[in-house]
Amino acid sequence: MIGLIILLVYVAIFIVSFLIVRFLVQKTTTDYTALKTVTFGDESAVTSNRVASVVSVLTIFLIWGSFTGSVLIPRFLHAPGPFVGETSFTYTIETPEGARDDATIFVRVMGFGEETVKFEVPPGDGIAKDDAVAMPASRSTTIIYDKNDEVTRKDGARLVAIDGETIGPDIALNTDVGRFALTEKGAITFAPPKGLQMEPIWLPPPEAVVGRVIEIANDGYRDSTLWKHLGYSLFRVIAGFFFGALLGIPLGYAMGLSNWFRGWFEPIVEFMRPVPPLALIPLVIIWFGIGETGKIILLFLASLWIMAISARAGVSGVNITKVHAAYSLGASKIQILRNVIIPNSLPEIFTGARVAMGVCWGTVVAAELVAASEGAGMMIMVASKFQLTDIVLMGIILIGVIGFGIDILMRRLENLLVPWKGRS
Amino acid sequence: MSGLSIENISMRFDLPNGSSVQALKNVSLHLKPGELMSVLGPSGCGKTTLLNIVAGFLAPTEGEIRMNGHTVTGPDAERGMVFQQGALFEWMDVRGNVSFGPRMKGENEAHWGANVDHLLDVTGLGDFKDKAIYELSGGMQQRVALARCLANDPDVILMDEPLGALDALTREKMQGLVLKLWKETGKTIILITHSVEEALLLGERLLVMAPRPGRIHKEYQLPFADMGVNADLREVKQAQGYNDTREEILEMIWDMEEEIMGRTEDQK
Ligand SMILES: Nc1ncnc2c1ncn2[C@@H]1O[C@H](COP(=O)(O)OP(=O)(O)OP(=O)(O)O)[C@@H](O)[C@H]1O
Ligand SMILES: [Mg+2]
Numbered sequence: 001m002i003g004l005i006i007l008l009v010y011v012a013i014f015i016v017s018f019l020i021v022r023f024l025v026q027k028t029t030t031d032y033t034a035l036k037t038v039t040f041g042d043e044s045a046v047t048s049n050r051v052a053s054v055v056s057v058l059t060i061f062l063i064w065g066s067f068t069g070s071v072l073i074p075r076f077l078h079a080p081g082p083f084v085g086e087t088s089f090t091y092t093i094e095t096p097e098g099a100r101d102d103a104t105i106f107v108r109v110m111g112f113g114e115e116t117v118k119f120e121v122p123p124g125d126g127i128a129k130d131d132a133v134a135m136p137a138s139r140s141t142t143i144i145y146d147k148n149d150e151v152t153r154k155d156g157a158r159l160v161a162i163d164g165e166t167i168g169p170d171i172a173l174n175t176d177v178g179r180f181a182l183t184e185k186g187a188i189t190f191a192p193p194k195g196l197q198m199e200p201i202w203l204p205p206p207e208a209v210v211g212r213v214i215e216i217a218n219d220g221y222r223d224s225t226l227w228k229h230l231g232y233s234l235f236r237v238i239a240g241f242f243f244g245a246l247l248g249i250p251l252g253y254a255m256g257l258s259n260w261f262r263g264w265f266e267p268i269v270e271f272m273r274p275v276p277p278l279a280l281i282p283l284v285i286i287w288f289g290i291g292e293t294g295k296i297i298l299l300f301l302a303s304l305w306i307m308a309i310s311a312r313a314g315v316s317g318v319n320i321t322k323v324h325a326a327y328s329l330g331a332s333k334i335q336i337l338r339n340v341i342i343p344n345s346l347p348e349i350f351t352g353a354r355v356a357m358g359v360c361w362g363t364v365v366a367a368e369l370v371a372a373s374e375g376a377g378m379m380i381m382v383a384s385k386f387q388l389t390d391i392v393l394m395g396i397i398l399i400g401v402i403g404f405g406i407d408i409l410m411r412r413l414e415n416l417l418v419p420w421k422g423r424s
Numbered sequence: 425m426s427g428l429s430i431e432n433i434s435m436r437f438d439l440p441n442g443s444s445v446q447a448l449k450n451v452s453l454h455l456k457p458g459e460l461m462s463v464l465g466p467s468g469c470g471k472t473t474l475l476n477i478v479a480g481f482l483a484p485t486e487g488e489i490r491m492n493g494h495t496v497t498g499p500d501a502e503r504g505m506v507f508q509q510g511a512l513f514e515w516m517d518v519r520g521n522v523s524f525g526p527r528m529k530g531e532n533e534a535h536w537g538a539n540v541d542h543l544l545d546v547t548g549l550g551d552f553k554d555k556a557i558y559e560l561s562g563g564m565q566q567r568v569a570l571a572r573c574l575a576n577d578p579d580v581i582l583m584d585e586p587l588g589a590l591d592a593l594t595r596e597k598m599q600g601l602v603l604k605l606w607k608e609t610g611k612t613i614i615l616i617t618h619s620v621e622e623a624l625l626l627g628e629r630l631l632v633m634a635p636r637p638g639r640i641h642k643e644y645q646l647p648f649a650d651m652g653v654n655a656d657l658r659e660v661k662q663a664q665g666y667n668d669t670r671e672e673i674l675e676m677i678w679d680m681e682e683e684i685m686g687r688t689e690d691q692k
Contacts, residue, residue, distance in 0.1 A: 330501030343515035420514035
């Protein structure tokens with residue numbers, strides 16, 4: 001239900017912002033693509049609209065803030081929150097003799113994060129006596145209304161109405177105050193209006209997550225600072241990738257240059273390539289335990305095949321006329337390997353490295369989810385056991401940011417080192 | 425004997441499906457040092473195959489190539505090659521490409537620097553020394569390929585449609601450049617082309633090949649290349665005999681093409 005509303009809001013923002021930007025803000029584009037009469041299917045004419053990207057990110061934060069009652073966004077943008085505060089309703093009982101009497105129940109609904117403290121009210125007169133109940137927002141509570149009444153359910157009394165409206169074992173009630181129903185034994189279950197906001201335990205507001213980042217950055221979590229957790233994960237990725245590349249690239253070259261190597265390693269590489277690294281985690285834990293060695297070996301295996309395959313493809317992909325040209329310019333085999341085959345394979349290897357880094361980053365987090373004493377994955381796994389959703393979210397966001405950062409870095413490096421990629 | 429001898433070369437490709445293609449049959453000819461020979465022929469008559477055998481990239485099934493008296497067994501710096509495209513090294517700049525041969529010989533820059541810079545100037549690439557290959561136009565890239573080949577100082581230059589990918593204007597300029605460099609350096613050149621005009625203008629000797637099996641059909645001795653060294657190529661085209669020879673060769677190749685087409689149609 002809430003999910004559907006969020007989806008509708010999201011789609012609405014998408015459409016409205018598109019219309020606004022399209023017809024009001026960016027009416028006149030004067031670059032060269034604007035002169036093209038045919039842009040459909042022309043990839044160079046389809047670029048990412050920066051405004052759309054910014055609005056997209058803002059929208060996510062807006063919806064997140066709105067449906068969690070964040071203090072970062074103005075109140076009028078909040079989705080209706082759960083009822084918080086004081087409310088009351090009257091109930092009517094009927095004794096076995098047929099006599100009826102009313103009493104009032106005062107309910108104090110506490111906001112998220114507030115403690116529920118019991119309180120007292122004067123009982124009043126009549127057979128039924130007034131009660132006081134404290135409860136957290138967005139929940140339901142069972143009210144034993146007759147513990148102070150003169151005639152109780154044990155004596156045969158029945159609850160017949162709430163706020164004057166009939167209620168019974170089969171009749172639930174929905175009023176402005178909230179939802180009422182009777183339990184099997186005849187007590188009242190009461191739920192004040194929940195509103196549309198998420199409870200922090202499902203989705204904490206952005207500021208709570210930011211607060212956690214600061215808190216954990218300063219004080220640490222599980223004996224390690226945030227930077228140490230992330231540093232451990234990064235270190236494992238870099239070490240695993242380093243060894244994977246160190247072995248995988250020469251292996252790929254050998255496979256690209258020698259029939260024997262190709263024949264020998266092809267079955268192994270082709271078999272290992274489709275095995276997801278995650279499937280190796282249990283075996284690696286059995287063999288090497290949950291320490292650093294096991295993790296680095298896992299990431300080594302994750303990157304090894306990718307690097308070997310991309311190096312092999314880089315070698316096989318060399319244009320034979322380049323090799324012929326080098327030969328007739330008098331180059332020796334070794335010189336051709338160094339000056340033609342290796343540089344020619346670099347773009348392919350870089351593509352492989354980018355893929356491998358991505359896979360390694362995903363694998364390390366998964367491995368830490370399973371077993372680790374430090375690391376980004378471990379942090380969110382432990383936090384989830386204690387329902388610390390803000391830490392879980394923080395971890396996910398940081399993992400995403402770092403993964404993104406790694407990819408950008410690799411692309412920069414690629415532009416710097418193999419500028420001819422895709423341009424020959 | 426000095427020069428390049430192609431002695432009774434035959435080449436048969438055995439295909440995986442058991443059949444075979446006779447790409448060349450009993451091809452023989454001799455090139456004296458400093459001769460420029462252009463090769464024409466319908467598509468598939470074995471021109472590239474012949475050039476690859478001379479370059480040493482392919483071993484012929486019969487016959488041998490002799491270069492200044494010794495038998496050719498593989499590629500060597502004495503026989504340079506200019507490809508149609510895609511043979512430049514993108515990871516080196518223009519100067520790096522042109523100096524590739526001398527550098528591979530282990531010579532230091534003091535030795536080759538002046539010659540390389542001279543060749544860059546001659547080919548009009550002086551201002552583009554430090555440019556990356558992918559920043560150059562197609563015509564400039566072919567000039568780099570030509571300069572790279574010359575910088576290595578081969579005895580024979582083999583060109584497989586070196587100007588095939590260029591536009592008409594650039595092509596004409598490059599034809600002039602080839603002639604100029606030929607006269608200046610005195611290299612032996614074999615030039616494969618699909619353009620009859622180009623073959624006439626550049627070929628001191630002109631070889632017409634016929635297909636199935638690939639063989640020499642007819643050979644011409646032409647005066648136009650020598651004229652072109654000192655004159656505008658467009659004037660050469662007005663020279664006596666140019667048009668007649670062109671028509672004759674065009675008709676010859678046209679007939680061969682037609683025969684091929686007819687044959688493939690029969691097979692259907
Ligand atoms: N590696 C090979 N394997 C099998 N057949 C080949 C091979 N190389 C060439 N051939 C065949 O040999 C014949 C001659 O080919 P070649 O490439 O020398 O022709 P060409 O005269 O250069 O043609 P074009 O003018 O189109 O470049 C063709 O029939 C071709 O199919
Ligand atoms: Mg060819």
